[in-house]
Every structure is written in structure tokens, then in C-alpha cells.
Amino acid sequence: MRLKLIEKTVTQLAALLEAGEVTRAEVVEAYLERIASVEEAVAAFLYVNEDRARKQARLMDEAAEGGAAVLGGVPVALKDNICTKGIPTTCGSRILEGYRPPYSATAAVRLEKAGFIMLGKTNCDEFAMGSSTENSGYHPTANPWDLRRVPGGSSGGSAAAVAAFEVPCALGSDTGGSIRQPASFCGVVGLKPTYGLVSRYGLVAFASSLDQIGPITRDVADAAAVLSVIAGHDPLDSTSARVKPVDYTHALVPDVDGLTAGVVTELSGEGVDPEVRERVGRAVEVLTELGVEVEECSLPHARYALDMYYIIAPAEASSNLARYDGTRYGYRHGVRRLAGTGEAGEAGEAGPDGVEGPGGGDSGGPGGSGRPGERLSLLDMYVATRREGFGAEVKRRIMLGTYVLSAGYYEAYYLKAQKARTLLRQDFERAFARYDFLVSPTSPTVAFPLGDRVDDPLRMYMADLCTIPANLAGIPAISVPCGFAQGLPVGLQLMGPAFSEELLLKVAFAYEQHTEHHTKKPPLLGVKRR
């Protein structure tokens, strides 16, 4: 029974709960049991919200027994860069170890109000910077389809947790592909909404002009259901779009006859694995069979998208991450927070300012410059804190961003990239004047082996080749499973004009109804305990 329960979709679970055929407590226990049995192998979570989830389920069940109309009770997991009041939120970074935010993200609040039970926080690349989740400051996550491979990133924990049946749905965030690429690698559905559709309030900022929260689910209907809950205007986010609430599940009609689509040449040729190309080609054939008129289409500036992204995103990140200075929250050099309490404890012999010299900590390099016990200056404290708290990729991007924004280089890099971004947006505008939606692979390859690209940042960046253009243009895009290559899932990406989520969900739904890729399950993960 329990195994069957964890394989239900969000939509199915909601129906079972509403009919009273299963209790919230049973659902939560089934998933907690699954997490306990597979987490050692998958390692998708940074924090399992066990006690609170159990309590919330019990309270909801009691209210329902008492005759109250209780909504929902479906478990959800959140990427760890989405703030949850009183619950650890680390962004996969050591610099936020032990941080419990004093407020929750709007997306988290909306899910809770709709009756979702927050089961835990999922692993990700540090501050969402990466394409494999290997940049997590805590541990890597394994791909449930092949435990020796990456789940993709940066929302790799969310995608792996959904694929491994540890949770029926999860939220991720997508700055350059971080929802879609891991969804593709793990054989699940990932939707990056239009910039501004889902509030970014409480999403820890990486690159503010690109970041967007979205759902990772096992099928398209669930993506529509979760999006309906989290989308909509939020006065707490100044870039939140003033759109009326939409029930996206109404878009789930498998009728795409007469629609037009363009297959993007620049995202489907060079650099894309031939087997991936072949699977996507077959998916395009299915769309054609369903009545979609498909043509080749060119976005001439898409070949520069990676270049633009690796200037613009680090520039914004270098500014956003200036806030981690060991003053208001998170790690400070020489100060250890006592686990489980809100109080700061001081390691070793701390100086009178709560800061000790490098001798008492684990450092001694260029961050500090003195002898043990010597008091650090404010600037030394900042530098030592950041040097010890940030991982290599985050430092690389801060450096890159600082460089492209620095005097003498701003125009050649940052301004140039912003102008190129305009040209790419114009390419999309022209394409959408002709086509209802655009098609490409989600990722140029299937999931690569753990450790394969960690020493080669540029090669890692190539994993985002097909997903980055949608972020730069601010448009919505969805990845749906479209087959397997070398036994690993391949994703089909559909992109549409701003606020065309209903259209994308409809096409994705129609495709899904005519294929069986989304029903395939990763090899049963055995119970493995040390």
C-alpha cells in the first residue's frame, strides 16, 4: 500500500485525501519511510522537516475528522534557497550553515495556505551556481537513474527527490536552466515560468534579472496544479507581474491541432549529443502527428547566449553576494553557532568583538594576517568570513562579476552583453510572430558521471547551452521527458512567449498523453544502510 502511495501524483493524492480514502498522516509517513530507505543512496535532502510535517498532518487529519473542510495535505519539498521561517535555509552554502530565516518566501507561504505539507529542503549547487549539484557545500546528490551520475543542477536535489519518489512535487529555481536541466536529467517535468509570474520574495538572490521559481513534478498535470498555487502578483516583489490568478489545470486539453512550432537550429545542432538529437527529433514527429505544423527556425543570437549569461549572471551575483559579510546572519570567521540554538557561541578565545585572530580558527592564510589571538579589523573579518564560507564556484563567479563590472571593463563586457541580450530578445519576438512555440533539447547531453566536469568550469557551463536563452528573454519554458539515451532520461524543451504558460502546458500535456516516457520508473532503489 505504502509503495503504491508514494507513486501517486499530486493530483491523485489530492483526490484520495479529499475523498477521505487516505489520511495526511499516512501520506506523510509513507514518504518519510521512503526518504529513510533511499536517502543514503540519493542524498537529495539537506534537511528533512520530519517533526513539523508529522504534526501538520496530524492537525489537518484531526480538523477533517472534526468535520472541517480541510484542503490538501500533499507533501512538497523546497529547494534550499527558498526561505522557510524558523527552518534551516542554507542555499547549499557553508556561509549560511545553521541559518533559520525570520520569514518565509511567498511561494512557500502560498503552498502552505493551499494545504501542502513541507517535507524538507533539497540540496542544490551553492547559491544555485552550477549544473550538477556537485557545488553544494554539503554533499553531492546522486541521479536515481544511475547513482554514479549527477542529477543535474542547480535544483538537483528537488529533481532527484521527485524522481526517487521521496516527494510527489518540489520547487526549484531557474536562473540559467536550474529547474529544466535537472528535470531532464532525472526524467521528470520542470517548468520555468515567465519572469515575474512567481514571486521571488524570499528566494535568495543569485542573478535578479534571471531568477525564477517553478515546479518540478512527475507529470504535466501536476506542474499545472502547483503553478496555479504559486503564481500571481505579490506586492512584496517589485518585479512581480500584475496578473490575475489562473487555474492552469484548465489548460490541460490535449488539442494542439493547427498550432505552429519552430525547432531552434542553434540549440539543436552543434554541441548536442547525436542520440539526444534523435530522441528530440522523434518527439517533434509526435507533435507533427498531433497536428502541429513544425519548421526549422533560427535564433541567430542564441549562439552567443552562453557568453551573455556568463557575463550578466556573475555581474548580478557579485553584487547580490556582497551581503554575506558575517555581520547580520550566517557564518562569521572565528564564531561558531551552537547547533539547535539561536545563540552564537564563540570558538576558542574570541576577542572582545566576537572575532578572534586566525590562530584560533582553522585558517591562517591571507584572510587574516596576524598571530593567534590578534584582533582582526572589520575588513579582515569580511575577507576571512567570505574566504572560508564560500566554495570555489561561488568565488569564481563573484570574481568574474566583479571583473566585468570594474572600471575599464564595464562597457566591453557588461554593457556589451546587455546589448546582445536585446538582440536575442528580438530574435525571440520575431520567432513568436511566426510560431506559437519553439522546441529544442533541454540539455545537450544526458546526465554525466559524478566528478566528470568539476575541474573544468567552462565545460560545466556548456550544460546550460539550451536553457539559458529563455532566462535571458524572460520567457517561460518547460522540460518534459521524451525518451532515453544510454538508459538515461532525455528532456524535450518547449519555449513560449511571455505568459504563455497555458499554451506550453497544453502542448506538453498533449505530448505526454501520447507517449509513455513519464511513466517509466528509475530502477528500484534498494534499502541500503550502513
Add this chain to the structure above:
Amino acid sequence: MAVISRQEVEHIARLSCLAFEPDELNRFTAQLNRILEYVARLEALDTSLAAPTSSVLGDRSTPLREDEPREGLTREEALEPAPAQEGGLFKVPRIIE
């Protein structure tokens, strides 16, 4: 010909409030050069007629909200996550001797 020298990387590290060991500095210099050489492809692109995009919102601009006071975090809530605090303030190393 390297785009960015080791000395420049050191300078950027100072601007970024970061610091590196000598071997890290060498590695970062090599990696940053590879990335910057790659993105230099943009130089070939004629952008003379394009206005820069700073936001994709365009004319979906964001009107200012009414300036109405509302409850924010309390002082205690804001201070709670701080590594060090004293007397209702964030505590940092001494700035003026």
C-alpha cells in the same frame, strides 16, 4: 596572451573582499582566462544599434506601491540570526581605534 593577469586577479579579489592562497590564485587566473577568452566571442557581434536590456519587464513596468507604513521584522527577529550582537545592535570588530 592572457586576458587577465595574476596581478589583476589579486586586485579583483581585493575588490570582491576575497583572498586566495598562491596556488589558488594560479588556478583562478587560468580558469578566469579560459572563461573570459570564451565570452570574448561577443566582441565580434555588432551591437551598435541595440539598447541594453537591464530588465525583461520592458513596458510591463512596476508601478510604485502606496507609501503606507506596515509591520516589518521586529528588532529581535532581525538580530536573532546575527553571529554577534550587543545592546540591540549587530556587533562587528572595532572600526575606529
